[in-house]
Amino acid sequence: MNILILGGGGREHTFTWKTAQSNKVKRLFVAPGNAGTAGTKLASGEAVTNVDIAVTDFDGIKALVLKENIDMVVVGPEDPLVKGIHDYFLNDPELQNVAVIGPQKLAAQLEGSKEFAKEFMNRHGIPTAAYQSFTREQLEDGFAFLEQLEPPYVLKADGLAAGKGVLILNDLEEAKAELKNMLVEAKFGDASAKVVIEEFLSGIELSCFVVTDGKHYLTLPMAKDYKRIGEGDTGLNTGGMGAVSPVPFAGESFVNKIEERIVKPTISGLQKDELPYRGFIFIGLIKVGEDPYVIEYNVRMGDPETEVVLPRVKTDLADIFEAVQTGTLDKINLEVDERAAATIMAVSGGYPEAYEKGKEITETATIEDSLVFHAGTALKDGKTVTSGGRVIAVTSYGKDFKAALQKSYQNMEKLHFDKMYYRKDIGFDL
Structure with a gap:
């Protein structure tokens, strides 16, 4: 089969290296890929093809899939999943028979929203730290909640912040200042329009x-x-x-x-x-x-x-x-x-x-x-x-x-x- 791997980091090079070993793979594409994926050879000896398409350029990805008769798309990073690439394929008559490895948009909220994930865990009795979430209008409530907690204080931007949206702070006043930074000053952009504050777990x-x-x-x-x-x-x-x-x-x-x-x-x-x-x-x-x-x-x-x-x-x-x-x-x-x-x-x-x-x-x-x-x-x-x-x-x-x-x-x-x-x-x- 013909496979397209989306992404250009170490994770995607590892996927490329491992997938290329399979005798089932006829052609392998990586978008955008990197210098390592470009040097990878398939079991057949054919080289992997890098394609300069962004992972969120769904129309560009569609054109490539149709042109190269791609059977399966393996999604590496979170961004296209949270933006609904799987749904894009399912809703397009030309693409709906192409396999997509990665959840649909609704399920991708498990990463796309910290609050969504916390509510999911609570609903299904999955052990996690106690928490509350706050918006800009609830800043004072957020301050009050921080005052009830023992330090250190854990603040998490609700949305995707490229792994940088989590702060762990020991000082109450600093935690309040950072909460204001996140909610009012949009420290992490739209990602921190809502902030989850949770108890610190030591381990x-x-x-x-x-x-x-x-x-x-x-x-x-x-x-x-x-x-x-x-x-x-x-x-x-x-x-x-x-x-x-x-x-x-x-x-x-x-x-x-x-x-x-x-x-x-x-x-x-x-x-x-x-x-x-x-x-x-x-x-x-x-x-x-x-x-x-x-x-x-x-x-x-x-x-x-x-x-x-x-x-x-x-x-x-x-x-x-x-x-x-x-x-x-x-x-x-x-x-x-x-x-x-x-x-x-x-x-x-x-x-x-x-x-x-x-x-x-x-x-x-x-x-x-x-x-x-x-x-x-x-x-x-x-x-x-x-x-x-x-x-x-x-x-x-x-x-x-x-x-x-x-x-x-x-x-x-x-x-x-x-x-x-x-x-x-x-x-x-x-």
């Missing part, structure tokens, strides 16, 4: 990934990622600086609790609420004592967790996608590599604030024994250059996460671009 975080056809589901390997720019988990939040899988502190009984208390109620909740869902669910969790709580849902795979999760999946990804489309996921036997995987992300100097692009990247060809996934890269005059904040991920296997990390760090030292930075302490807290 260690991890990521659970599920793929569902709407009725059945498979739980993929779990991962732990590192969001802060600075070592020791300090500094500003980023899209993610590294990840490991499996999660050393998630033993069998804890994983069973996740399955029974969170995954099963989530899948049955989607059915009860008639939220049409075919695709990936990311469940951001926190382990409080020995109990799992949900921090958030995302309606797609996480990044850089995809770079450690998919390398551990042995099952043909095209088979999984086909089963999602046909509602036969219960027939798939998920095989997982027993080895650990660890990824390190190299980022542009200055990221997650202002950074320069167009820096030449050297030495990727000398890396052996590790997988190199491009995130923010482009091809320019035959050279690979930086085009984003997060630039390249190096993923390695090992008998445990420490051995995998050691190999990733050894190979990361071979990479170079001007002002390159990476955290040297991924896994420090495990």
Whole structure:
């Protein structure tokens, strides 16, 4: 079959790398893709094709799908899902037979609105932090609610804010000032027209990934990622600086609790609420004592967790996608590599604030024994250059996460671009 992957980051390069291994795939397109997806070869030897189309240019995507006889669209990022790309396909007679991997617009609100997700969890008895949400007109009520809470205070923009809409503050006055900034001054634009304030849960975080056809589901390997720019988990939040899988502190009984208390109620909740869902669910969790709580849902795979999760999946990804489309996921036997995987992300100097692009990247060809996934890269005059904040991920296997990390760090030292930075302490807290 002919497949189109939407997106241009590390997650999409990993999808491309994994999907390209399937004998079922005749042609593979990535829009817009990056320098890494451009260099990927299919099992047949044919090269992957990058197409310069934005992920939210639905009409451009339609034209490509019709022109290239594409059978399936795999949606990487959240934006097109929240904007309703799946519905766009279903409502167009020329496109309605094309499979779309990703939920419809209504279900995508699980990520598109923090309040929607919280209400869903409450309705279905899924453990999460206590919360209330406020609009600009309810600013004083928001102040009063903050006064009832113990610090630290958690403020979340209700809408999509590219992973930057969450503030955790220790000072009550600062929390009130930031709430006003978000609601009145539109600190995160439309995303913070409504703000969810929730109690702070103290524990260690991890990521659970599920793929569902709407009725059945498979739980993929779990991962732990590192969001802060600075070592020791300090500094500003980023899209993610590294990840490991499996999660050393998630033993069998804890994983069973996740399955029974969170995954099963989530899948049955989607059915009860008639939220049409075919695709990936990311469940951001926190382990409080020995109990799992949900921090958030995302309606797609996480990044850089995809770079450690998919390398551990042995099952043909095209088979999984086909089963999602046909509602036969219960027939798939998920095989997982027993080895650990660890990824390190190299980022542009200055990221997650202002950074320069167009820096030449050297030495990727000398890396052996590790997988190199491009995130923010482009091809320019035959050279690979930086085009984003997060630039390249190096993923390695090992008998445990420490051995995998050691190999990733050894190979990361071979990479170079001007002002390159990476955290040297991924896994420090495990």
